Amino acid sequence: MSKKALLIDGYVDEPAAFGVPPYISHYVRYAAGILTIKGYDVTYLTIDQIRAKNLWNFSSSFDLVLLVGGVAVPGKYVGGNPVNFKEMQRIFSNCRGIRLIAGPFSLFYAKRGGSRAYQSPIHADYLLGPDLAIDLYNYLFETNIPRNDWRIIQTAAVWGASIIKQHPRYPHIICEVELSRGCERRTHCSFCIEPIFYPGFTSRPVQHVLEEITELYKNGCVAFRFGRTANILAYYFEKDGKPCKEAFKELYEGIWKSCPEIKVLHHDNANPAFITHFERECTEILETIAKWNTSGDVLSFGVESFDVKVLKMNNIMNDPENIVRAIEIVNEIGKFRADGIPKLLPGINLLHGLMGETDQTFEENLKWLKTILEKGLLLRRINIRQVIIEPKTALWRYSKVGKLKFNRNLFKIYKEKIRQEIDLPMIKKVFPLGSVIRSVYPEYTEGSITFARQLGSYPVLIGVGGKIFDCSDVVVVDHGPRSLTAVKYPLNINKASYEELVLIPTIGQKRASKIILNRPFSSFEQLKEVLNDENCLQVLQQVNAVVL
Structure with missing residues (x-):
């Protein structure tokens, strides 16, 4: 008789990974794969199913319970609410079998933006690291395989693909697909957890990505996003130290050949400084993306601030002029409409509570956003967040010796000004009356x-x-x-x-x-x-x- 495992999706939100419904993160699919390989009969539930059906005691009948969850970059969620610390305690207090935690929750817990994260108290038998597939494999099989072994990860991805059928929103789901790990830069932004999770930059083999997407497609998924990557344009960058346009052509041609009825093929993160530094190569890659993606796609730009002082102190390695130029490039390539909406647009992330921030920072941000609007450029959306100070980052170290200034009242005023003076006219341009x-x-x-x-x-x-x-x-x-x-x-x-x-x-x-x-x-x-x-x-x- 096979052992029974309960896989609980508590949802993740990281700089380069998203798993709040209708998204299904790579974590839970990899976990399902490894558990299946080990011989477990896997039951998959979301935290919202547990809440709605009052299934807090359900975990007691399983030999192993794995909870995946945690938030590193909190936002406002429509499709579900990530698991919180008390809920995790409640679930594990009823467990009789092995208790495992994965996702950011295994490293730290952050309640909201503008706060310090703290180390999660251990209420499990084992905490799995960011490389969930390898860590879970090593734990269950008592091996010592090093991290980033793409062969094990690929096996987990293919074996775990069928778990999506147990998602409560199936088939109206979108799978977050992994392309790379870490950041291609040698030094990193003060606040970013990505290089802490994955210290080196490495790209996943194209053929592995194609095999996973094909298997997910066979299991009924027709919507995909390349979100599990810090900078989509740096895919295969480590091979020759420059953008690799050939990898993108191979990837997209392979996807559409194997999965001709895909409805959504989207992307997430891109670095504006990378675009302007490698403008010719990135232009070609962006043209390839705009050719093969589906309409309504967004490249999320980690602008963080238009204040030069803040950019420098936090090692963001950008400047306002280059940011605007990168926005222009994406507009030139992806602004055209398909199915009534723009094919590919940039989105901007702004982050507050960083080193060097002053009241003038708010004015600089508003000034440059007005410049973008006046130039007739399109932005799909502007995300305005407060930073979480997370362990092992430069910002964490600085916060122990220096004082981070944050004007909460001015932040609220400025955020509302952006909503009315930038967001409202912008959304009317992106989605005109009658769209x-x-x-x-x-x-x-x-x-x-x-x-x-x-x-x-x-x-x-x-x-x-x-x-x-x-x-x-x-x-x-x-x-x-x-x-x-x-x-x-x-x-x-x-x-x-x-x-x-x-x-x-x-x-x-x-x-x-x-x-x-x-x-x-x-x-x-x-x-x-x-x-x-x-x-x-x-x-x-x-x-x-x-x-x-």
Whole structure:
């Protein structure tokens, strides 16, 4: 009789790894693979399933319980909430078998941005390191294989692919796929945990990536993101000390040859300084990405600050002019629209609470963001976070001897200014009125509004009028700084609900009631007579409304 293992997905959020639903991290898939190889019958649950079904005692019936979780770069989550320390205690207090912890939780615990992380108290029999596959293999098989053994990792990836079928959101999932480990730079940013997790830079063989994606595809996954990499453009950089465009061509051609029905192929991190330093080579790689990816893709730029002093003190190795140039390059290549939305855009990460920060830092950031907007460049999104001071980083060491200044009140004011003065006009340019967004999935409902998103990298949150229960196309009718308002597409005036009609600018409650009382309409001329408002009619035509 085979032994039973419970694999609990507590969700991870790291600089180069994401696993909050609908994402499934590489960690849990690798873990499932190693456990299967060892002969365990693996049951997979998310922490949200445990919460919803009150399964805190469920772990008592398993021979081994492995919890994967932890947050290194906290954010606001729509698809689920990462496991917290008390929940981990509660789960393990009921275990009778082996207790294992993996993910950032095995190293430290951070409650929120703007705080110091602290070492997690040990409530397990063993803490697995960042190289989960190798550490778990060594623990279970009592071997001493060195880290970054891609052969073992590849075996784990292929054997663990079928675990995705146990995810509660299957098949509406996206798999985070690993390309490289560590950072290609010789010195690192003061706050970054990536080189602590993985001290050397190494790229995963192209053939291994193709084999894993093909196996995941066979098991029903059609959405992928190359997120488990600190800088996508540095893939295979360690081979010759320069960007390797051939690796990207081999990778993408192989993916589409083996998996022709993929719906999403997206990316995450890219270093703007790397783009400007190797502009010719990176331009070619970006052209390859924009050719083979799917629309709505985002390259996340770790800008962190536009303040030159902050950049220097924290060893970020960038400057504002180069950042803007990198944004220009990505816009030149990926700004074109496919399926109604831009193919590939940059996103910006800003980080506060760093060494050298002053009140002037906020002004510098706002000034350069306004420059980007005035130049007509597009940004998919701007993430503004407070730094977590994490063990073994330069910032951790500095915080013990120096004082980090942070103006919390000014931070709130400045964040709101960016939302209104930058984000709002920017989102209107990225998703103009009437933009059709394909295949959005419901996340949750509040009153008469269903909040939905596409599968993909940093998908925009969309408040859709009325109820949607599965994959739907929507059309944009209004904008918020960080979200959109939409109705189902196409919008049929003769069938649209009151809740949908009132969301459309210029219509409002009275006109919505008037439309409902006077329909059906056989033409827009009839509608025009009832509304008696040319501006209202123009808006309806902009959002592709029909009368059928």
